[in-house]
Amino acid sequence: MSSVRRWLAAFAVAALPCCLAAQTGPDGLALARKMLAEDNPGELWIDRGKDLFFQKRGPRNESLERCDFGLGPGKLEGASVRLPRYFADTDRVQDLESRLLTCMLELQGFKREDLAKTAISPALSNGSDIEALALYVTSRSNGMKMNVTLDHPREREMYEVGRYLFHRRAGQTDFACVTCHGEPDKRIRLQDLVNMTDQKEIQEVVGSWPAYRGSHGVVRTMQWRLSDCFWQMRLPELAYGSDVSIALTTYLHRQGNGAVVHVPGFKR
Amino acid sequence: MLGHRSRGAIASLFSLLSIGCATTADTAAIRDDAEQMVSRSFSAPEPALLKRLNQDEAQRICSKIDHAPLAQDESAEVVKLARASIKYPPSGKLIGNWRHGEQLAHDGAGDRIQSGRLEKRKENGGLCQNCHALEPGDVNVGNVGPGLTRYGVQRGSSEEAAKYTYEKIYNAWAYVPCSNMPRLGANGHLTPEQIADLVAYLVDPQSPLNAK
Numbered sequence: 001m002s003s004v005r006r007w008l009a010a011f012a013v014a015a016l017p018c019c020l021a022a023q024t025g026p027d028g029l030a031l032a033r034k035m036l037a038e039d040n041p042g043e044l045w046i047d048r049g050k051d052l053f054f055q056k057r058g059p060r061n062e063s064l065e066r067c068d069f070g071l072g073p074g075k076l077e078g079a080s081v082r083l084p085r086y087f088a089d090t091d092r093v094q095d096l097e098s099r100l101l102t103c104m105l106e107l108q109g110f111k112r113e114d115l116a117k118t119a120i121s122p123a124l125s126n127g128s129d130i131e132a133l134a135l136y137v138t139s140r141s142n143g144m145k146m147n148v149t150l151d152h153p154r155e156r157e158m159y160e161v162g163r164y165l166f167h168r169r170a171g172q173t174d175f176a177c178v179t180c181h182g183e184p185d186k187r188i189r190l191q192d193l194v195n196m197t198d199q200k201e202i203q204e205v206v207g208s209w210p211a212y213r214g215s216h217g218v219v220r221t222m223q224w225r226l227s228d229c230f231w232q233m234r235l236p237e238l239a240y241g242s243d244v245s246i247a248l249t250t251y252l253h254r255q256g257n258g259a260v261v262h263v264p265g266f267k268r
Numbered sequence: 269m270l271g272h273r274s275r276g277a278i279a280s281l282f283s284l285l286s287i288g289c290a291t292t293a294d295t296a297a298i299r300d301d302a303e304q305m306v307s308r309s310f311s312a313p314e315p316a317l318l319k320r321l322n323q324d325e326a327q328r329i330c331s332k333i334d335h336a337p338l339a340q341d342e343s344a345e346v347v348k349l350a351r352a353s354i355k356y357p358p359s360g361k362l363i364g365n366w367r368h369g370e371q372l373a374h375d376g377a378g379d380r381i382q383s384g385r386l387e388k389r390k391e392n393g394g395l396c397q398n399c400h401a402l403e404p405g406d407v408n409v410g411n412v413g414p415g416l417t418r419y420g421v422q423r424g425s426s427e428e429a430a431k432y433t434y435e436k437i438y439n440a441w442a443y444v445p446c447s448n449m450p451r452l453g454a455n456g457h458l459t460p461e462q463i464a465d466l467v468a469y470l471v472d473p474q475s476p477l478n479a480k
Contacts, residue, residue, distance in 0.1 A: 165305075170320065188398050
């Protein structure tokens with residue numbers, strides 16, 4: 001897509017929900033989302049992620065075909081629905097994105113600082129490699145159900161930590177995740193808030209990331225979603241692939257077990 | 269059939285039994301793990317900003333899991349801490365300038381940290397519109413908090429109403445311990461003068477918030 005077209009698409013997407021909302025209220029928002037989701041520009045990122053996955057890249061000139069997301073090297077189908085999970089080689093519970101980091105460091109020889117710095121792309125940019133890769137790998141589980149098992153004690157621990165963090169209030173806004181995401185039918189300004197304490201609502205979320213975010217014109221991931229919340233909470237910056245991000249993702253994904261994966265999702 | 273949560277609870281019970289650990293000890297261990305993770309999962313442009321991650325006593329009490337109720341002594345402690353935190357403008361004037369208050373109420377920016385930078389502005393926004401309905405006809409408003417449209421018509425602009433409103437914005441937990449509302453004055457997000465301007469926006473009969 002040319003850059004002019006991408007800008008136009010982003011503006012159209014950003015403008016549409018507000019105009020429909022002015023005419024028809026919240027139902028207009030739902031309608032706008034549905035219309036746009038049927039022609040989701042995020043689909044383009046899947047092909048890009050696939051190319052990046054199989055290309056020989058990095059200082060070691062390797063592809064990611066030997067990357068193990070938990071089901072064995074290169075096995076992608078159904079891998080993301082089990083994440084986060086414990087990995088013996090790193091002795092850590094990892095989500096999809098931190099696991100991608102591991103493989104890009106260990107297999108391809110990239111530097112952690114370089115990857116972490118560029119992982120979340122600026123709005124209206126071409127997007128990052130990790131965003132495209134995360135979408136490609138997740139898309140290989142499209143149609144499958146989230147199934148985070150917590151069989152390993154470290155997975156159970158991360159779930160419990162995530163649950164604690166979801167309710168932990170801090171900073172000058174006194175917010176925890178649950179402050180905005182604990183009741184039905186709430187909004188920040190016109191933006192609907194997902195009630196993460198409702199299984200059906202949380203399932204719609206966990207099955208829809210990575211997602212194309214219209215107002216940003218790029219594909220966004222769960223790591224971005226969490227860091228954006230901490231930004232609004234006025235807390236320091238959540239480090240990409242940090243334990244706090246993985247603990248919260250473990251909690252949310254487990255709560256959303258049974259959700260059918262359908263990516264890229266579409267967000268305003 | 270068991271609900272999702274009950275099944276989760278039974279699963280945790282099993283895991284607790286299998287490692288022979290008391291629930292309270294387990295809760296403390298999880299909290300320690302979590303706090304250690306917090307201390308190594310964030311970055312900030314200045315080290316002093318990392319202190320924002322530390323909880324104060326009231327925040328600790330107010331971080332109940334799954335909407336668990338507060339114990340009576342916990343409520344009392346939160347209210348006590350909140351009352352002790354409240355400071356008033358040196359002028360003693362609790363009803364300021366509603367025009368500035370109106371601007372603040374619609375401003376959701378200030379003091380956020382992104383890409384290694386602190387968002388520095390002349391002043392922080394009041395954040396009100398994010399969660400509260402304000403002037404009649406305002407569309408872009410949230411509903412996490414109660415609507416405030418025509419607040420002054422209902423409550424009047426007496427000294428008593430102004431004092432309550434000022435204190436509620438300065439530290440909402442003085443009235444409803446652990447409510448969702450940020451303690452905007454006590455946390456240093458807004459100054460006493462800014463809060464007095466917000467009070468004016470809410471109670472002044474001339475304020476558009478109180479228009480018919």
